[in-house]
Amino acid sequence: MPVVLETIDLEKNFDGTLATNHVSLAIEQGARCALIGPNGAGKTTLINLLTGVLQPTSGRILLDGRDITALRPHERVRLGLVRTFQINQLFAELTPVETIGLAVSERSGAGGDWWRLVGRKPSIVDEMAEILDRFHLTDVMHERTATLPYGKQRLLEIALAIACRPRVLLLDEPAAGVPEAERHDLLRIIAELPQDVTVLLIEHDMDIVFSFAKRISVLVNGALLAEGTPEEMSRDPRVRAAYLGEDADA
């Protein structure tokens, strides 16, 4: 399978702190990868670099072989690189319908339309309905996001990313804080993502990592410590040393 997302010697220096230390990753199309590491290893920083929220001090990022290092975040989304946030980043005052509708509109190119009224394009509405249904949000879809229970908000967070029809999906601790009941639902939805979507998962929960990922990358102190299959990583002495005593919920 061709490499769809690649970083070349990526480095991020915050006034002396090396948050990302010469990271070179290569992710194949359709892969199911996980990025793990102790707290403070720089996982979210890496996601921020990949999505353009932060600019690297040096190094390059390639999407489908194309250098996207200089591209703004929204431009990367247009190319299919989408992420979710560890702490929900939603639109508190908008309803799920409006939120999903926004993503679908933007993706289909109608986002800048200032004359047509929202909800008049059947194809967009159909797609919205399908996504809201798939993510079990139909019972709350007309309520303000701020009033939704946390589990529903988390589902919306993921649904929003899916609505952008990502080619590469970066999930930052998707199950964080989700109550046990909804967790199962969420994980099933992630497992059922189409095969042509490449998924990189950041997670602390090893059960999720082992059941989902075919390939694991271990990040420690901003640098890639090891990469390989889940079995290889669980046997790797360096990985065990990095984690022993540091992973509280394994």
Next chain:
Amino acid sequence: MLTILFDGIAYGMLLFVLASGLALTLGLMNFVNLAHGAFAMAGGYVTVILVNRSGFGFFTALPIAFLASALLGSLFERTLYARVYGKSHLEQVLFTIGLVFMAVAAVDYFLGSQQQFAQLPEFLQGQFDLFGVGIGRYRLLIIVLCGVLTVALQLLLSYTRFGSRLRAAVDDQRVARGLGINVNAIFAVTFAFGSGLAGLGGALGAEILGLDPTFPLKFMIYFLIVVTVGGTTTITGPFLAALLLGIGDVAGKYYVPKFGAFVIYTIMIVVLIWRPQGLFARAAAR
């Protein structure tokens, strides 16, 4: 030309003393106090009343102006400002604009709208010649006094316990609180002190800047320029910004009178586009 430089420096240092309080409160509480000029105005009017109508000496009136403005600041801070800290920037802006409007109208009502002048003592009037450069006596006094104040301020911040607590709170309020530093008390003291400085600046500046009820509105933009161009993380930042502004304004009005005022506004806009965090601020992440 050197006279212009001299005048510009005097003007700049005066602006610094006036704006330093604003820099401190903005840096400390992220609070936009557009009414800062009102405290300066208070100091100015107190001095004028004391000197012109009550026969106080000029130098006696200055510390009284400082105290009066500090007390006024403290009063307003405890009763009104404290209720607005957690609110959005828009609300803080509206609130302080409201205070300015009220102050301007109140002063106009009670003291009239004409420009006021303080009676300067004899030895401060006029100029003398130094190596062919005309040195205004009053401006020399301003430079000396403001210079002393600036140094004192810097020493206070760097070498006293209060100063280090203040700097810690500016740097990271949450952590400072976590360390047990009483940030609210620091802010109350800083606000009062900053208002006092503003009042002193207003007292000194009445002669040079012109004192009338619209003072807070006229000079609001100047204070804001000093603070945004200079940044709020250091003392030297606003100091240099104030000097730049003072010299730029005086020189601009002299050499290109048609465009005099444009010079500073354009400098401000250019600087803010180029470096939104200020020209001299440390590139610290907030």
Next chain:
Amino acid sequence: MTHPLSRDIAQHLAARARWHPLEVAFWLAALGSLFLLPNQHLILTEIAILALFALSLDLILGYAGIISLGHAAFFGFGAYAAGLFAKHDLIAEPALAMLAAGALATGLGFATSFLVLRGSDLTRLMVTLGVALVLREAANKLDWLTGGADGLQGVVMAPLLGRFDFDIAGHVAYAYSLTVLAALFLLARRIVASPFGLSLRSIKDNPLRASAIGIPVNRRLIAVYTVAAGYAGIAGALLTQTTQFASLSVFDFERSADVLLVLIIGGVGYLYGGLIGAVLFKLGQDWLAHVTPQYWHFWIGLFLVVFVLVGRDRLTQWQSAARAFLLRAVRLQALRVRGEAGRS
């Protein structure tokens, strides 16, 4: 529409854009004032112009979250442009001149929009304030063009559309201003209910997430800022045309602060706030002018202070309560009318 829920969603979204009975009542009242209150046309014209100005501010503050302390820059630019068009016979017909002045203000808005993209709220306040001050200073210094501190004299308006002379009682002026306000309001209403408008609301709510779902945040902000500047410029042009005079006060900080206050009184973010606020503001100003003509801004200041202390939430509560009360009153009235019609 293939999905079973699509119809429900589409209907829900359509319902939000539908005209609310209170809206219809509002515009009927406005139209009524044109025919039923001929003696009030002068102040009504002022209200309409202020409403348009506040509407333009609502577009950037209520829908995009940009706090501006210098919105008068565009108002004043349009005002002087319209005045100069008339004075030097460049564009004699008022409506055309108004559109041209609006276009110029739009250009200015576009040129300065880049300034409000970067930096924090404070930076934006400063920059917008600075731009307004620069323009005021320019108008002051270029006195050969603008009349300087004396204002632009000798503005004589040609008949509107070639037929309607501006009369002393302000009838033509009010019809003109009200029409322009209504037309621009309809356009704004359309924009706000569009995908573009929705993206603005998302940018105001969470700009980080907005860009993370592919919304070109800066481009949208520039667009709305530009449009808002155009609206403000047209409001300024209307002022000059209906008063046949333009002075430096169109650029004053007080004017920017006042329009902010108007919008706050009426409520931000639902388009009618500027209109309602303008009515309340002008009526309040008129009443206070009899009591204390000189210290009008003291009361504005007091209102602002009290308003912030009391809290916007409480004000929004009162506004919702007032709206609900009015709605009930309108419904009761409609029911009564229907009942009587049924009986007869």
